[in-house]
Amino acid sequence: MMVLLNILLAFGTLSLLAVGGANAVLPEMHRLMVDVHGWMDDATFTQLFALAQAAPGPNILAASVMGWHVAGPSGMAVATIGMLVPAAILAWHMQGLTHRLRGNTWLKPAQFGLVPVAVGLIAASGVIMAGAAGTNLLTFVIIAVSTVFVWRTRYSPLWVLAGGGALGLLLL
Amino acid sequence: MDNVPGKLELFLGYAKIGLLGFGGVGPWSRHVIVEERKWLSERDYAEVLGLGQILPGPNVGNASVMIGRRFHGLAGSLLATGGLYVGPLCILVILSILYDLYGTRPGVAPFMQGVAAAAAGMVIGTAVKMGQNLRPPPELVLVGLLAVLGAAVLRLPLPLVVLVLAPMGVWLSLRRSWQAAK
Numbered sequence: 001m002m003v004l005l006n007i008l009l010a011f012g013t014l015s016l017l018a019v020g021g022a023n024a025v026l027p028e029m030h031r032l033m034v035d036v037h038g039w040m041d042d043a044t045f046t047q048l049f050a051l052a053q054a055a056p057g058p059n060i061l062a063a064s065v066m067g068w069h070v071a072g073p074s075g076m077a078v079a080t081i082g083m084l085v086p087a088a089i090l091a092w093h094m095q096g097l098t099h100r101l102r103g104n105t106w107l108k109p110a111q112f113g114l115v116p117v118a119v120g121l122i123a124a125s126g127v128i129m130a131g132a133a134g135t136n137l138l139t140f141v142i143i144a145v146s147t148v149f150v151w152r153t154r155y156s157p158l159w160v161l162a163g164g165g166a167l168g169l170l171l172l
Numbered sequence: 173m174d175n176v177p178g179k180l181e182l183f184l185g186y187a188k189i190g191l192l193g194f195g196g197v198g199p200w201s202r203h204v205i206v207e208e209r210k211w212l213s214e215r216d217y218a219e220v221l222g223l224g225q226i227l228p229g230p231n232v233g234n235a236s237v238m239i240g241r242r243f244h245g246l247a248g249s250l251l252a253t254g255g256l257y258v259g260p261l262c263i264l265v266i267l268s269i270l271y272d273l274y275g276t277r278p279g280v281a282p283f284m285q286g287v288a289a290a291a292a293g294m295v296i297g298t299a300v301k302m303g304q305n306l307r308p309p310p311e312l313v314l315v316g317l318l319a320v321l322g323a324a325v326l327r328l329p330l331p332l333v334v335l336v337l338a339p340m341g342v343w344l345s346l347r348r349s350w351q352a353a354k
Contacts, residue, residue, distance in 0.1 A: 020323075020330025021230045051267055054284060056193040057260020058230040064261060068268040076268070080261065084253075087229025091237035092249060094223055099242075106346060112215075113345030114222030116312045117337045119302050120319025121225060122198055126295030127324035129196075129288070139289040146293025150199065151300045154207055157199055158192060160290045168286020 003071055004078045006037065011063050011082030018087065020121060022059035029062070039070045060084075138171055175210050179244055179251055185209055186236055186255030193260070194291060199298040201232045205239070212239070214305045226338050232256070309348055315341045 010032045018025045026049070033039050040048070048069055052062035060083055067079025101107050126147075134140045146160040177185060185204050193200045205211050212220070217235075224234030233256060240252030303316065315337055322333040 016228050018228045019226065019334050051271055052264065055260055055263045055267055057190045057257065058193070058197050058233055060230045060233065061260055061264055064264055065268055084233065087227065087234065088237050088253060090227050091224065091229065091234035092241060094227060095238035095241045098223065109345045109349035110342045111219045111222060113312070113342035114226060114338055115218045115306060116308055116316035116341050117319050117334060118218065118222040118225040118231060119299050120316035121323055121330070123296060123299035124320045124323035125196070126292055126299060127320065129292035129295060133285065133288040133292045139285065142286060142289035143293040146290040147297040150294045150297030157203060157294045160294060161194055161287055164286040164290025165283045166286070168282045172282035172285055
């Protein structure tokens, strides 16, 4: 029971710190999992994070994988709840606030001021991912083709993911 | 105009976003909501995402709470968020069991490397496309480029980047609208 409570507290804290998503709290997550609680070693932490990246869905679900590793299915449930619920409650109230303020003429321009931060950080995470994934000429070609494909066409991005995987399997 | 999704469609749309979201759900969220199902315009979607960005938690997850509430209140929030997470969680249960049993398998590495490269391009392409469709004024383009510089090049902590650039963006955008009103 005690360990489940500790998992809940650890991820509940991370949830409220995660401005910018999972990558923002990666160092703090590492500190809690490895140094503070000793639930796993360095290598296991890295592998579990990669496992979560390999699956679809928000990267924040790394929390679920770590919860599973510490305490099985109930650990996963508690970690996921801890990671998702506090942030979701904030988002709920934010939507209520903007709904109440919607008559004000300043709201739309104020909100539009946040848009470049959001778009810039999407581009930044793409650049960081490219830095990690671009290990040789072929991977750089895949990155470039995929960028142009998604930018210039309306086709489903699934095509470039499948194509990238197939090329990797054949040529890497 | 915007298509208002029914409750089932909201859930299924978000389930699709979650399940297809290899390499991050951001590009898929925009693809399904703006291009495929036209629930929101590019600008409305970007504004919700902008709010989701300054709150803790994944911006797409925060957006699912807000978009769900906007269309169907509490039920909408729960359905959208539930849809987003249910598929990936099932897959993670399977992956966790496989990891416990086999550890990391060597055969899948080259495939995953190719997928990871394509996913990186997909994320960059989405950002470029949004920027192009939204046509922000030059000073806001600069804020966006500063975000790239701070987060990707200088590797500053994201809360710091948001804390500095969010007020700057809001102020620049408000100043422009005041000048236009005069």
